Amino acid sequence: MSGFTFIRNAIKLDYPIREAILSVLPVVDEMVVAVGAGQDKTRELIVSLGPKIRIIDTHWDDTLRQGGKVLADETNKALSAVNKKADWCFYIQGDECVHEKYHAEILEQMKVYKADKNVDGLLFNYTHFYGSYDYLGDSRTWYRKEIRIIKNDTNISSYRDAQGFRKVGKKLKVKAIDAEIYHYGWVRHPKYQMAKLREANKLWHDDAYIDQKFDAAKDFDYTEIDSIKPFDGTHPEVMHERIASMNWKFDRDPKVKSFGLKLKLLYAIEKLTGWRVGEYQNYRIV
Numbered sequence: 001m002s003g004f005t006f007i008r009n010a011i012k013l014d015y016p017i018r019e020a021i022l023s024v025l026p027v028v029d030e031m032v033v034a035v036g037a038g039q040d041k042t043r044e045l046i047v048s049l050g051p052k053i054r055i056i057d058t059h060w061d062d063t064l065r066q067g068g069k070v071l072a073d074e075t076n077k078a079l080s081a082v083n084k085k086a087d088w089c090f091y092i093q094g095d096e097c098v099h100e101k102y103h104a105e106i107l108e109q110m111k112v113y114k115a116d117k118n119v120d121g122l123l124f125n126y127t128h129f130y131g132s133y134d135y136l137g138d139s140r141t142w143y144r145k146e147i148r149i150i151k152n153d154t155n156i157s158s159y160r161d162a163q164g165f166r167k168v169g170k171k172l173k174v175k176a177i178d179a180e181i182y183h184y185g186w187v188r189h190p191k192y193q194m195a196k197l198r199e200a201n202k203l204w205h206d207d208a209y210i211d212q213k214f215d216a217a218k219d220f221d222y223t224e225i226d227s228i229k230p231f232d233g234t235h236p237e238v239m240h241e242r243i244a245s246m247n248w249k250f251d252r253d254p255k256v257k258s259f260g261l262k263l264k265l266l267y268a269i270e271k272l273t274g275w276r277v278g279e280y281q282n283y284r285i286v
Contacts, residue, residue, distance in 0.1 A: 001110065002082035002152070003028035003090040006074035006162075008036030008060060011045065013199055014192040015094040016184055019238040021049055023097040027106055028052065028090055034078040036060045056081050068161025068203045075158035086152045087114055093162070095185035096148075099236045102179035109177045110149065118286055120156065120172035121165065122149040125180045129187045131222040131250035133235060133243045137186065139227040139259075140266060140276065147174055147283055148181055161203070164282035173286045182236060189248045190219035222250050226258045227267065 003024045010017040021031055034056045035043045046055055058077050064070040075091070082089050088110050092098070098106070106122075113119040123145050128137040147164050150156050150172065159166040166172065188196065198214045205213075235243060259267060270276050 001028050001088040001090055002086040003031040003092065004033075004075075004078040004082055005031070005092050005094065006034040006036070006058070006071075006078050007042060007046070007094045008074075009038040009040055009199070010042040010094060011040040012038065012042075013196045014188045015196075016097070016239070016242055017042070017094040018045060018049065019236070019242060020092050020094055020096055021046070021053070022238040023100070023236050024090055024092050025050070025052055026100070027098075027103050029086070030054055030083060032056060032078045032081045034058045034074050034081075036074065054081070062202070065203060065205065070203055071162035072158035072160060075162045079156075079158065082152065084152070088149055089152050090149050091165075092148065092181075095183060097182045097184065097236045097239055099180065099182060099234070105177060105179050106149070109175065109179075113175055118173055119175050120151055120153070120167055121147045121174045121283070123174040123176040123283060123285065124148045125176075125178075126183055127180050127231075127233075128183045128185075129231065130225060130228055131187065131252060132248075133184075133187055133239075133246065134231055135228045135250070135252070135254065136231050137225070137227070138229040138254075140263065140270070141226065144276065144279070145176065145281075145283075146181070147172060159282065166282075171282060171284045174283045176285055182239075184239070186222075190222065193220035193222075194218060223252050225252065226263070228252060228254050230254055 007017045025031060031052050032054050033046050035046055036058050046053060056077060058074060060070050079089060109122055126144055126146060128142040130137040150165055156165050156167045194214060198210055198216060201210050266277055
């Protein structure tokens with residue numbers, strides 16, 4: 001199996017790309033990393049991760065400010081370079097990790113569905129951390145599942161802003177597996193979080209919008225969140241050092257919910273039944 005990902009300015013924007021890649025390396029034969037030309041030593045960091053790493057040097061098209069399309073373009077550059085003999089391709093983004101407790105399940109499910117032509121990929125559950133490593137985003141804002149392992153099929157490509165995949169424009173047929181992706185995209189020092197949001201929003205909006213919405217002179221305010229809940233599990237081993245070095249404080253009472261009446265009702269329905277009304281799904285579970 002081949003792993004693949006993309007990254008640019010990971011050090012400058014404090015992406016846990018090292019941890020993301022290391023969390024996948026034990027279950028792949030190679031990791032293809034599309035490293036965009038940037039303003040820091042991200043490439044050197046990726047090189048240091050060992051012999052399974054294969055780097056593709058890329059240049060992001062910064063003129064693309066429509067729907068995050070450049071993210072899909074960079075994902076596809078990495079995907080197109082994986083070993084043609086690989087049966088499966090494992091995608092991980094620069095702020096995601098896989099807990100080692102899921103490695104055996106992932107390998108087993110790839111064996112089970114390897115020859116099943118009705119299965120294009122494997123669907124993971126998602127855990128979204130927010131503000132600190134002790135709290136999770138707990139509302140409709142956060143997607144609950146996404147595809148992270150796909151068959152090595154040239155008809156499959158990254159879709160829209162690289163959250164998921166499509167096969168010649170159609171949703172992939174997937175099997176849901178008992179494994180989670182831990183998403184750390186909303187856990188970094190507030191200064192770096194503001195810088196990350198300014199940079200990321202360049203893929204959607206013009207500079208005037210960004211300056212108005214994300215003030216570079218301020219730290220990001222994590223307290224502006226509708227709902228969080230405590231995290232009572234364990235983090236991937238590769239994250240322990242980063243977590244131990246956390247140098248900011250996040251203070252928000254999980255009992256406080258900032259919902260309007262409609263969202264409060266939808267939240268209650270989901271918590272009682274597990275059904276998310278009107279949930280968008282970029283896949284077909286078979």
